[in-house]
Amino acid sequence: GESVGLHLPTLSVQEGDNSIINCAYSNSASDYFIWYKQESGKGPQFIIDIRSNMDKRQGQRVTVLLNKTVKHLSLQIAATQPGDSAVYFCAENIGGYSTLTFGKGTMLLVSP
Amino acid sequence: DSGVTQTPKHLITATGQRVTLRCSPRSGDLSVYWYQQSLDQGLQFLIQYYNGEERAKGNILERFSAQQFPDLHSELNLSSLELGDSALYFCASSVLSTIVNTEAFFGQGTRLTVV
Numbered sequence: 001g002e003s004v005g006l007h008l009p010t011l012s013v014q015e016g017d018n019s020i021i022n023c024a025y026s027n028s029a030s031d032y033f034i035w036y037k038q039e040s041g042k043g044p045q046f047i048i049d050i051r052s053n054m055d056k057r058q059g060q061r062v063t064v065l066l067n068k069t070v071k072h073l074s075l076q077i078a079a080t081q082p083g084d085s086a087v088y089f090c091a092e093n094i095g096g097y098s099t100l101t102f103g104k105g106t107m108l109l110v111s112p
Numbered sequence: 113d114s115g116v117t118q119t120p121k122h123l124i125t126a127t128g129q130r131v132t133l134r135c136s137p138r139s140g141d142l143s144v145y146w147y148q149q150s151l152d153q154g155l156q157f158l159i160q161y162y163n164g165e166e167r168a169k170g171n172i173l174e175r176f177s178a179q180q181f182p183d184l185h186s187e188l189n190l191s192s193l194e195l196g197d198s199a200l201y202f203c204a205s206s207v208l209s210t211i212v213n214t215e216a217f218f219g220q221g222t223r224l225t226v227v
Contacts, residue, residue, distance in 0.1 A: 098145065
């Protein structure tokens, strides 16, 4: 598959563990955030989003936490599965315009 | 399959040349976004079109241009290519004109290699 980065932080977990992927965003004016998953050889895939007026949002097996005080975002994946192995990116947006600024990404490796 | 089709999948060309990348959005989607993904810069937003009109511009070089046609497919033109333009180019589409509260679906990308 395609390589998306040579020096990405990597999180290695066992199947069934909970995973936490962190992201420090850059702009205190950012008010909308998205987490994407990118599998090898594929384009990014939307996972979950959150607006800045919330500090937590839950989806199916995923939870996003937002701490605006320290400009930190995290993605929690419950009961991680081998199919969750991918690179995960956070992205931030200001004011609802279309420009998204992406983080560098974290590679998640899930062992059976 | 996201429903977004990008062609070609791979492209190898020489410095100084010009190439055109093509994107067909999902049926019903009016917005098309172009992104560049390189090893050193990561994912960067280039430009967005909505229903044929340019809607937003990101870090797009002057050597690059794009357009969206009446049938809503889009093309990204890259000219005077340099080695540093080698990257994955993604197209994404969505229904709305804004990225907020709407899911954008990405194609599988075009891998451009400039030699």
